[in-house]
Amino acid sequence: MEGGGVDHLAEERQKSRFDVDEMKIVWAGSRHAFEVSDRVARLVASDPAFRKDNRNLLSRKELFKNTLRKAAYAWKRIMELRLTEEEAAKLRFFIDEPAYTDLHWGMFVPAIKGQGTEEQQQKWLPLAYKMQIIGCYAQTELGHGSNVQGLETTATFDPQTDEFIINSPTLTSSKWWPGGLGKVSTHAVAYARLIVNGQDHGVHGFIVQLRSLDDHMPLPGITVGDIGMKFGSGAYNTMDNGVLRFDHVRIPRNQMLMRVLQVTREGKVVQSDVPRQLIYGTMVYVRQTIVSDASSALSRAVCIATRYSAVRRQFGSQKGGPETQVIDYKTQQSRLFPLLASAYAFRFVGEWLKWLYTDVTQRLQANDFSTLPEAHACTAGLKSLTTSATADAIEECRKLCGGHGYLTSSGLPELFAVYIPACTYEGDNTVLLLQVARFLMKTVSQLGSGKQPVGSTAYMSRAEHLMQCRCSAQRVEDWLKPDVVLEAFEARALRMSVACAQNLSKFSNPEEGFAELSADLAEAAIAHCQLIVVSKFVEKLQQDIPGQGVKQQLQTLCFVYSLHLLHKHQGDFLSTGCITPKQASLANEQLRSLYSQVRPNAIALVDAFNYTDHYLGSVLGRYDGNVYPTLYEDAWKDPLNDSVVPDGYHEYLRPVLKQQLRNARL
Amino acid sequence: MEGGGVDHLAEERQKSRFDVDEMKIVWAGSRHAFEVSDRVARLVASDPAFRKDNRNLLSRKELFKNTLRKAAYAWKRIMELRLTEEEAAKLRFFIDEPAYTDLHWGMFVPAIKGQGTEEQQQKWLPLAYKMQIIGCYAQTELGHGSNVQGLETTATFDPQTDEFIINSPTLTSSKWWPGGLGKVSTHAVAYARLIVNGQDHGVHGFIVQLRSLDDHMPLPGITVGDIGMKFGSGAYNTMDNGVLRFDHVRIPRNQMLMRVLQVTREGKVVQSDVPRQLIYGTMVYVRQTIVSDASSALSRAVCIATRYSAVRRQFGSQKGGPETQVIDYKTQQSRLFPLLASAYAFRFVGEWLKWLYTDVTQRLQANDFSTLPEAHACTAGLKSLTTSATADAIEECRKLCGGHGYLTSSGLPELFAVYIPACTYEGDNTVLLLQVARFLMKTVSQLGSGKQPVGSTAYMSRAEHLMQCRCSAQRVEDWLKPDVVLEAFEARALRMSVACAQNLSKFSNPEEGFAELSADLAEAAIAHCQLIVVSKFVEKLQQDIPGQGVKQQLQTLCFVYSLHLLHKHQGDFLSTGCITPKQASLANEQLRSLYSQVRPNAIALVDAFNYTDHYLGSVLGRYDGNVYPTLYEDAWKDPLNDSVVPDGYHEYLRPVLKQQLRNARL
Secondary structure, eight states, rough: OOOOOOOOOHHHHHHSOOOOOHHHHHHHHHHHHHHHHHHHHHHTTTTTGGOOGGGSSSOOOHHHHHHHHHHHHHHHHHHHOOHHHHHEEEHHHHHHHHOOHHHHHHHHHHHHHSSOOOOHHHHHHHHHHHSSSOOEEEEOOTBBBGGGGGGOOOOEETTTTTTTEEEOOSSSSEEEOOOOTTTSSSEEEEEEEEETTTEEEEEEEEEEEEEETTTOOOOOOOOEEEOOOOOTTTGGGGGGOOEEEESSSEEGGGGGGSSEEEEEEOOOOOEEESOOOOOHHHHHHHHHHHHHHHHHHHHHHHHHHHHHHHHBBBBBTTTTTTOOOOGHHHHHHHHHHHHHHHHHHHHHHHHHHHHHHHHHHHHTTOOOTTHHHHHHHHHHHHHHHHHHHHHHHHHHHHHHHHGGGBOOOOOOOOHHHHGGGGTTSSHHHHHHHHHHHHHHHHHTTTTTTTOOOOGGGGGGGHHHHHHHHOOOOSSGGGGGHHHHHHHHHHHOOOOOHHHHHHHHHHHHHHHHHHHHHHHHHHHHHHHHHHHHHHHHHHHHTTSSSSSSSSHHHHHHHHHHHHHHHHHTTTHHHHHTSSSSSHHHHHHHHHHHHHHHGGGGHHHHHTTTTTOOOOHHHSSTOOOTOOHHHHHHHHTTTTTGSSSSOOIIIIIIIHEEEEEEETOOOO | OSSSSSOOOHHHHOOOOOHHHHHHHHHEEEEEHHHHHHHHHHHHHHOOOGGTTTGGGGGHHHHHHHHHHHHHHHHHHHHHOOHHHHHHHHHHHHTTTHHHHIIIIIIIIIHHHHHHHHHHHHHHHHHHTTTOOOOEOOOOBBSSSSSSGGOOOEEEETTTEEEEEEESSTTTEEEOTTTTTTTTOOOOOOEEEETTEEEEEEEEEEEEEEEOTTOBBBOOOOEEOOOOOTTTTTTGGGSSOEEEEEEEEEEGGGGGSSSSSSETTOOOEEEOOOOOTHHHHHHHHHHHHHHHHHHHHHHHHHHHHHHHHOOOOOOOOOOOOOBBBBBGGGHHHHHHHHHHHHHHHHHHHHHHHHHHHHHHHHHHHOOTTTTTTHHHHHHHHHHHHHHHHHHHHHHHHHTTTTTGGGGGGHHHHHHHHHHHHGTTTOHOOOOOOHHHHHHHHHHHHHTTOOOOOOOOOOOGHHHEEEEEEOOOOGGGGGGGGGHHHHHHHHHHHHHHHHHHHHHHHSSSHHHHHHHTHHHHHHHHHHHHHHHHHHHHHHHHHOOOOOSSHHHHHHHHHHHHHHHHHHTTTTTHHHHSSSOHHHHHHHHHHHHHHHHHHGGGGGHHHTTTTTTHHHHOOOOOOTTTTTTTHHHHHHHHTTTTGGSSSOOTIIIIHHHHHHTTTTTTOO
């Protein structure tokens, strides 16, 4: 995507056997999506105001101030260029720096949309849309993360004044973590236990103003600040994750978000006719975007590692010739190519989740809740699976770059540090797997009851067959049959669920059993979620995909993804008798030969992500492969190189070398 | 180990069923080692000069200068207190900040000792011991890491002047990465191709002065600097990893390290009678210390995660009572306790490696090279295994702390960032596994030739039995028999090696086969190395271990370590027919019940590491468990909280809120 200069990877690009431009469309999702993305990416990359290569040299304060500048400038450009909502979102995406705007647009606005009444939306949304107020989403507390129902903040209705009194009764009830809260937000959707007439009605959302719109000072009763440094040198330190305490802060009654539950002037608590399940719809939406972000982060890391693996050479020199490109080593391929395949797999399952969200929304509007539990389990599981895999994969890509991956200029430390919170926020990944497991146990228990499993659990209706089928693979080529692969994954997932259900039934107290077997249950949930990803990849390939060689490449990647999972989780497949050791060995052989097919196309397959060098932010991942001269040039820019003799030489080094420490002041 | 204040973990400490003080001795290795360690740790912790909690707030320059100060102060204290070598090393360990002294003492001095002649040692070592010169170890180059034989720097003998001309012929030949090189070292042991009479004699070490001892300026022909920022905010950024170029730098002939190979005045290249294998002895030494460091880093992460898991509560509240401690969840236990067991396992295998190094050294002195290849493979493999496992484990511990693990004040981001280079330096972990695999293939090929496998491969002499034996476990309790466990690991390791050997034999070109099957070979090497760790743990338990309940705890941990590996690598055990699915399931059941046995002892088992709060450097891992008030207090110290209204408000926030962006300067 970059121009000018010599292309050190040109030879690699000529090796590929498919139409990269068409693959770019597939990756983007549509020609329109590609064009928007491409245009906005170039816009950001070409504007020096969005420079980001100096981030790790800034102090916390400078870093944060710089982010405020970028956010304001971006907002200015969005208005000047009259960008659409889609374009504006892409702009923020390519600026690639966590900022309060993420929470304002991604959580505050949706919370009001989803949980506010019509009147509340009419009052607050126009202010938020113009950024006349800036909001955050204040849920998590110092002592309470995953368990929302355990939140301690209270909102007590005062019938005298028609107000709620928001209060933080304990230290652990302090709001802690919300992004944009610490220094920026003027408002928050804050979650608190609704107390009316001394009765606790559970946790609900309230719009609370935190700071004066005149001078940005915190309002009376509000204590607010930043929670301090986080992982990495840049990363999330551009964000003011905040701490917030309420000392009996009063807000008007109509600032409780009342779409689902209302408190009347008289202090009556009334359920509205809007179904409570609506909030699950929002969760499906948010988690769907997280899966899509996983494929972005993963593809970025893979792009860097793949390009540098083609640039870097180690060993294998013949008679003084160049050494072997590390991408030609099978050990490198067996670690890298499954991650490349995963990036595509997560992209497609993310696309499907977008469809699922639309489907769920339409059904909810028609008061059809039948698919909701399944859709909810599905997105929870996929959020867990894809974010855990992506976090591990970024670090693996860093290792695949050898020592140089440890330099911040490789871009990978920053990518890792900024990505890993995804494993914890919006549902801790282990907690989510157990939710999926609970749903699976329920589904298994209803088999044969006449209630048909739907959606991603539909395969369970073939339980009788799947519990006893034997894999038909007899030759290496048989592992290229989608049906053979799919059935093995279905049988494994079902048998693991059924085994858990059987073990559970031995406990007299089901909850005790669930707790005791939770590690096994989590593994069963993973098996189910991996099946979903595999099956959605297979489904994608049943579509018409234009472009010379494009579909064939995707087929190869689909099998790389599936068979590497099969190898990695061999124990599951073997212990449940889904495949034999011989078949496992054939699958592994097939996998090796698939790697050889990926090899010549690897560079083109990462070019298809269409990332600018600005967005990648990596010397190792440069489009033109001109790595070493750039690393060398960049080194001299470190402040330590401002002087040849370092600061501190006279005080702390010379006395050591000259044996004059005794009198030195240290 | 800390005094004063309330102990929130007191109840946990009372639960334990063994003598913690005796366990501390076991962990330290001896009563003497414990006493030294304990004394020096307190010395460092109580001296404000060694404060480290402000590290992530310093700019690169401040950070580096601060490290220079600490190193000088430490050296001053070492002399004032007349510390022994052992105590001085411990002091540097507990200061816990990478510094040039690590390389001076850990690489520069040993290189001269190992590769210098008697005369060279007499000349250079006294200078180094007094730090009148400071040295580093300049091997790696910009384009060459793992493949030492591919280095490009040249040292050409000039018979006219009796000198070597050291030169960097290409950009990629620039020395790159050596710690202590960039800003501090006055000297380096630099590795270069020895060229005499136009003939290339391979890579050798040369002592090169880099900087003037008068004013610290680089000498003519020397270009030297820092390579820039690395992973994390503090971490290895305290170290001046350097870049170095030689422009025909001349050094006297006697600065080539000539213990093994000599160049005479006349330009003759003469092999000395000192065996070349000596360098493998040094590698065994260095890698042995890396294994020992792995257990330190891992135990530190585990200590933090275990204590915070006992402090933190989520879900499970009954009737408004406190929520459940997360350490009581089986999912938490199944992730955390295997890491706790690994810390102990790595500690003991590290201890054994120390013995192995002594043994090898004594044999070398007696010209006995018979065990060297085995010892070399063993240390290479264990370096790879333990560092990879530790890097992953630190990140896993961070995740086990939930969101708060992401704060730098948890100590885990820093620990991760500072630890991960261990996977790459002193042999990339994948490259090392393939070296082990090569050794295993050789050993397998010699089975039946009459040559008996020695040391850690001795089990292979029972190949006939191990290839066909069947695991005898029939009940859950059978998995507590050391012989049953050991045999399963031996059979698995051997069968995987033999399967690789058989597959290799199908290739007409063995090197091609090795390349093609390298991923499988690496897995076989891992199986072999895991067996070593398990068997050394079992051997440890055959010793007399005093202290009430101590041995029993270690037994439990030994089985946790073994059975969790068995579960994780179930696929290996099943596909090679070493155990049946039923037996795998019994092992897993045993593992669950072992977790329950670990649970009440968990806090005491991490207390046994005897870490001070200073060394741990973690709010979450505080000895007294007083986590939340400390987190809250610490937050306000962030520079962003210097003012309630942040820097940048007037320029970048107010114009947004007030719709005045059009005219704003951004």
